[in-house]
Amino acid sequence: MCSGECTNTAGGYICRCPRGARGNPRIKDGCIKPSLVLSISIGTGSGAGLLLLVLGAIFVTRKLKHQRAKASKQKFFRQNRGHLLQQLVSQKADIAERMIIPLVELERATNNFDKAREISRGGHGTVYKGIMSDLHVVAIKKSKVVIQREIDEFINEVAILSQINHRNVVKLFGCCLETEVPLLVYEFISNGTLYHRLHVEEPKASLPWVDRLRIATETARALAYLHSAVSFPIVHRDIKSQNILLDDTLVAKVSDFGASRCIPVDQTGDMTVIQGTFGYLDPTYYYSGWLTEKSDVYSFGVFLMELLTRKKPCSYRSSEEESLVAYFTALLAKGNLVHVLDPQVVDEGGKEVEEVAVLAMACVRMDGDHRPTMRQVEMTLENLQVPHQDVVMCGTDSSGYQVIEGRNRDDTSRQYSLEEEYLLSSKYPR
Numbered sequence: 001m002c003s004g005e006c007t008n009t010a011g012g013y014i015c016r017c018p019r020g021a022r023g024n025p026r027i028k029d030g031c032i033k034p035s036l037v038l039s040i041s042i043g044t045g046s047g048a049g050l051l052l053l054v055l056g057a058i059f060v061t062r063k064l065k066h067q068r069a070k071a072s073k074q075k076f077f078r079q080n081r082g083h084l085l086q087q088l089v090s091q092k093a094d095i096a097e098r099m100i101i102p103l104v105e106l107e108r109a110t111n112n113f114d115k116a117r118e119i120s121r122g123g124h125g126t127v128y129k130g131i132m133s134d135l136h137v138v139a140i141k142k143s144k145v146v147i148q149r150e151i152d153e154f155i156n157e158v159a160i161l162s163q164i165n166h167r168n169v170v171k172l173f174g175c176c177l178e179t180e181v182p183l184l185v186y187e188f189i190s191n192g193t194l195y196h197r198l199h200v201e202e203p204k205a206s207l208p209w210v211d212r213l214r215i216a217t218e219t220a221r222a223l224a225y226l227h228s229a230v231s232f233p234i235v236h237r238d239i240k241s242q243n244i245l246l247d248d249t250l251v252a253k254v255s256d257f258g259a260s261r262c263i264p265v266d267q268t269g270d271m272t273v274i275q276g277t278f279g280y281l282d283p284t285y286y287y288s289g290w291l292t293e294k295s296d297v298y299s300f301g302v303f304l305m306e307l308l309t310r311k312k313p314c315s316y317r318s319s320e321e322e323s324l325v326a327y328f329t330a331l332l333a334k335g336n337l338v339h340v341l342d343p344q345v346v347d348e349g350g351k352e353v354e355e356v357a358v359l360a361m362a363c364v365r366m367d368g369d370h371r372p373t374m375r376q377v378e379m380t381l382e383n384l385q386v387p388h389q390d391v392v393m394c395g396t397d398s399s400g401y402q403v404i405e406g407r408n409r410d411d412t413s414r415q416y417s418l419e420e421e422y423l424l425s426s427k428y429p430r
Contacts, residue, residue: 168222195241209348218252239299279314294368301363
C-alpha cells in the first residue's frame with residue numbers, strides 16, 4: 001500500500017514520496033509535486049478573488065447609482081422649491097402630509113410610467129392613470145418642460161389649489177418635486193372631456209341641451225368661485241371644452257391649471273406672457289398682455305357658443321371666412337342665429353337658448369369692462385334653470401344685452417374686426 005517510493009527494510013518497508021513531491025504516499029495519488037499544488041492554490045485563490053471583485057464592483061455600482069439618484073432627487077426638490085412648498089403647507093398638517101408625494105410612490109402607481117397607463121397626451125405633457133397605495137385612482141400629469149422663473153408661482157398655486165374644495169373643480173391631491181419637471185396628482189375623472197362628449201361623429205346624438213345648460217352653469221360656478229371666493233383670485237387662463245372633465249354622472253369638473261395665475265386682491269390685473277388656446281383667447285389680453293378675470297369671461301363666452309353650435313372655435317371658419325365669434329354675433333344681431341345653432345339645440349331648447357346666446361354675446365364684448373363678472377354669469381345661468389321664471393341679467397345693464405334687434409351685420413362685424421385680426425395673426429409667431 002505505497003503509491004510512492006517503497007524501500008524494504010528488515011521485517012518491514014519504508015514508503016516515501018518521490019524526490020520533489022509532497023503528500024501522503026500511502027494513498028493513491030497522494031504525492032503531489034509542489035508546482036502543481038501551487039498552481040491549484042493560485043487558481044482557486046484567483047477565482048475566489050475575481051468573484052469577490054465582481055460582486056464588489058456590482059455593489060459599489062449600485063450604491064453609487066442609488067446615491068446619484070438620491071442626489072438628483074434632492075437637487076430637483078430644491079430646484080422646484082420643495083422647501084417653499086413645505087413652508088406654505090406646514091401650518092396644516094393634513095395637507096402637508098399628503099401634498100408632497102415621493103417619486104417611488106408614483107412609479108409604483110403607474111408601473112414606472114408604463115405607456116399602457118397613458119390616458120391622454122398633448123402639447124403640454126402626458127397624463128397617466130395610477131392606483132396609489134391607499135387604492136385611490138388618480139390622474140398624474142407629467143409636463144414636458146417647465147420655465148425655471150415660473151416655478152415659484154407654480155408652487156404658490158399648488159399650495160393654494162391644494163386647499164380648494166369645490167364640487168366643480170378637479171381636486172389636486174399633491175405633487176412630486178423629485179423630477180426635473182414637477183408631477184401633479186389629481187383625482188381621476190372617468191368620463192373624459194366635454195370636448196369628446198360634445199363633438200361626436202354624426203349621426204350619433206351629442207349631449208342633450210339640458211345637460212349642456214347644466215354643465216355651463218357648473219363651469220360658471222367653478223370660475224366664479226376661483227375669481228371671488230378664495231384668498232387670491234385665480235384666473236384659469238385656458239377655459240375650453242377640452243379642460244372640462246365629466247364624472248360618472250356628467251358633473252362638470254374644471255381642470256388643467258397649468259396656465260393659471262393668482263392675482264393679488266389689491267391689483268386689478270397682471271402683466272404676463274400670453275398663454276391660452278387660439279379661438280378662446282381674449283383678444284384684449286392677447287394684444288396688451290394685461291390679464292384680468294374678464295379674460296376668463298371672454299373664454300367662457302366662446303365656450304357657450306361652442307355648446308350652442310357644436311362648432312370648434314379653434315378651427316371654425318364660416319363661408320364668409322369669419323371666426324365663430326364674429327359669425328355668431330353677426331347672426332345674433334340679425335335674428336338669424338338658427339343658421340349656426342346645433343339642430344339638436346334647436347329641437348330640444350326653448351327660450352333659454354336665445355338667452356344663453358345673448359349672455360355669450362355679452363361675455364365676448366371687446367371692452368373687458370363691459371363684460372359681466374363670472375358671478376353675474378353664474379346667477380344668470382342659474383335663473384335660466386328655474387322653471388316659469390323670467391331671466392334677469394344679474395348685476396348688469398340689461399340694455400347692453402339688447403343685441404337681437406336694432407343693429408345690423410356691418411356694425412357687429414366692425415366691432416369684431418379686432419377679433420378677426422387676432423385670429424389671422426395667430427397663424428404666425430408673435
